[in-house]
Amino acid sequence: MRPPSGTMDLRLRLGVMILLVVIFPVAYVAAINALLPHESLAFQVGWTDQNFSGWTANASQGTSARLSVSNGTLSVISAGTVTAQQFVAADSPNLTLIDSRYHFLIVSIRAPAYNVAARIALWTGSGGPILVLVKTYADTGWHTEVIELRFFGLSITTPLRTIELGWLSVETPAPVATSVDFQGLSLAREVGEPS
Numbered sequence: 001m002r003p004p005s006g007t008m009d010l011r012l013r014l015g016v017m018i019l020l021v022v023i024f025p026v027a028y029v030a031a032i033n034a035l036l037p038h039e040s041l042a043f044q045v046g047w048t049d050q051n052f053s054g055w056t057a058n059a060s061q062g063t064s065a066r067l068s069v070s071n072g073t074l075s076v077i078s079a080g081t082v083t084a085q086q087f088v089a090a091d092s093p094n095l096t097l098i099d100s101r102y103h104f105l106i107v108s109i110r111a112p113a114y115n116v117a118a119r120i121a122l123w124t125g126s127g128g129p130i131l132v133l134v135k136t137y138a139d140t141g142w143h144t145e146v147i148e149l150r151f152f153g154l155s156i157t158t159p160l161r162t163i164e165l166g167w168l169s170v171e172t173p174a175p176v177a178t179s180v181d182f183q184g185l186s187l188a189r190e191v192g193e194p195s
Contacts, residue, residue: 043104
């Protein structure tokens with residue numbers, strides 16, 4: 001026995017709708033990704049610090065920090081409770097010899113929880129710190145950040161003096177021994193960028 005033609009028509013329409021709504025957009029994106037060439041950023045490193053020698057602990061009033069370096073990883077560890085908006089950090093030694101043509105700061109960060117935000121500040125020698133990153137992460141894996149420093153006013157006339165890698169508590173106080181890790185710190189420029 002044959003079903004009424006209206007029922008077959010409805011199934012056919014439903015199948016076409018699924019094809020158009022679900023499969024066609026996915027196939028379209030896959031085809032574009034396969035056929036169009038992709039350009040990715042490539043960097044030429046001009047300065048790097050893999051051993052963090054000479055870095056010093058820094059913290060906002062009312063808390064303290066200690067630093068640990070192991071296998072190229074800098075750990076910034078709270079030595080006291082860090083309440084909301086307090087920070088702990090590691091400050092680099094004076095960086096007066098860094099070529100300002102290398103205007104991308106690249107670093108990998110690993111944070112323990114969403115209530116701790118990685119914090120990167122720069123010092124130029126005039127004025128206070130320039131915050132270039134305050135960011136929380138949803139997991140405890142490594143995350144690589146690439147920060148364009150010209151956006152924050154760094155140039156040949158306003159050179160970089162100190163990099164401050166650290167973290168702050170966002171909502172609830174972070175307990176003693178909370179740690180945020182940094183590795184792969186470098187300053188770079190895009191490959192092919194004019195000197």
